[in-house]
Amino acid sequence: METMTARPPTSSDVARLAGVSQATVSYVLNNRADSRVTEETRAKVLSAAEKLGYVRHAGARSLKTGNSGLVLLPLSDVPFGPLATRFIEDLDHELTALGYTMITYGARQARGMAAARAWAELRPAAIIVDTVKLTSASVGLLRKAGVKAVVGISPKPSTLVPTLVADQTEIGALAARHLRSQGRRKLAVIVPREDGLRDIGLDRREGFGAGLQIDLAFDPASAQEVLPLLRDIDGVFAYNDEYAMLLMSTLADAGIRVPDDIAIVGADDLPLARLLRPQLTTVALDISGTAAAVVTFLASLIDGTPATPPRLWTTHLIERSST
């Protein structure tokens, strides 16, 4: 027989079953040290809670205590690869260890005020979000709603909020340095045409420095079109490994040799890109340890202690046979 219509068990239900007061249940379940409870009553409470399948009501708890323990991560519109996924997982792990609950929210949620209102309803303790989704007004709203830490992610530091700087320029710079060190002088840099990727591409291009900018959509036809632009080029930074793969496949078709005619550098060190022949030289991003630093940073902000945002990653070049 199913108990379909039964109301979820409350701490009062647990108290009734255990033969104690509701307050005692709360003490036991929260391990409050200041109120020492007999081992016996403690056991009674625990077993009663177990038997009833009692689970705290997070809403009621947050209403009472004024903090939800939630950390909100509205997902970026930019499709993310293994790196970002790994970072999010690490973040979740670290936050869980500190008793926070990490939640990701809306893949394509509207930005600005509407989004901020939706976020604020949950009364999160912290929120980490792509800076482009924030406005001065929306940050104000979030702060008013009691969000202790509003942290941005962005290629450049924001004036609005403390920002985790995802510095794209150093990626481009590293690629340029390597190509130059290989004696390449006639350089080009790929910038994706795709919406979300374009801004990142422009930043990588900025870091790359002097060189021909080639706008490229992720599409063989587009690659065919830009092929003539490479006539006088002997080194290309391809934005990332995926665009590098696109480029290399097109160059191969055209009979242009890599690295003999043109050297190619990718970025992100995708596992899939290791299958390429020649193997792709790439700028790898190292994010290990970042999540822990970010969580420490968040905790400081939540406590009201000022703190400096950590670096999101370090970069290093992996030289393979495409350069």
Place this chain on the structure above:
Amino acid sequence: METMTARPPTSSDVARLAGVSQATVSYVLNNRADSRVTEETRAKVLSAAEKLGYVRHAGARSLKTGNSGLVLLPLSDVPFGPLATRFIEDLDHELTALGYTMITYGARQARGMAAARAWAELRPAAIIVDTVKLTSASVGLLRKAGVKAVVGISPKPSTLVPTLVADQTEIGALAARHLRSQGRRKLAVIVPREDGLRDIGLDRREGFGAGLQIDLAFDPASAQEVLPLLRDIDGVFAYNDEYAMLLMSTLADAGIRVPDDIAIVGADDLPLARLLRPQLTTVALDISGTAAAVVTFLASLIDGTPATPPRLWTTHLIERSST
């Protein structure tokens, strides 16, 4: 001057500023039709709320009404590609349209009771989760906590909960049918060695039917090792496009021609795989419209109406030059 320590504005604050009662504020903000409010007071309330930056407290609301409007999506441990990402985005969009708030939870959250307790704290209206993360006990706990719709995702229907069946066998079957139709008779099927992928691979292999099973790790060295197994093979279903890429790069190195010596079929129709030469024949999954159907299904369950879970995808074969 910042108002750092100010308590978030409540509906009472709005009422005070607007010069009305707190109940009236609630009526206005919820557009309750039964209590007709003057257009004038309505405007006063709205402007007061605006000025204060008032945002509802989701916790208090869910405490009072007994439903949170939350739909929880504990993410699967299996790394997901563009397809799953798209599905999640669609789902979010559809749910938002119906007034629900979709939230994804913990990338590597523990399964079983511990996870269920964490989920239940949020008192979601519905939860969609990989069936392997559920146990009979944890489903019971969730139901007791008032979760109206506990929906599984799994290759096979579950006895525990209504299940969105991600039928992998038909993918394998389609690949086999195509290879046979091309006159290939000595068939093999790749099964990934990787943890999360292996079960999916075994299901695809089951659907494939007769043929040599080749266990393969996503790694060029592993591909080298299995190369001898392909000596007598003339058609391979490579599990998915990524493994197909691995395989094709290894075959190319060994001087084995595709499709002349061996025909290859991938799956998932990855954009990146279109760069391959020869171009990869693949089993494509179509998920358009699925999210809407799933949301309709969820809504039924939440209303207490029994309903049949929709199919997650349809499959079709895209023939290119690798077969």
Place this chain on the structure above:
DNA sequence: TTGTATGCGTTATCAC
């Protein structure tokens, strides 16, 4: 050591 009482922000039932 445990119980009583209160209020967090909200919605909803009832008088007015």
Place this chain on the structure above:
DNA sequence: GTGATAACGCATACAA
């Protein structure tokens, strides 16, 4: 049309 008022589940100051 609008305003008191109660209750949702919980944590905690204080009383016992």
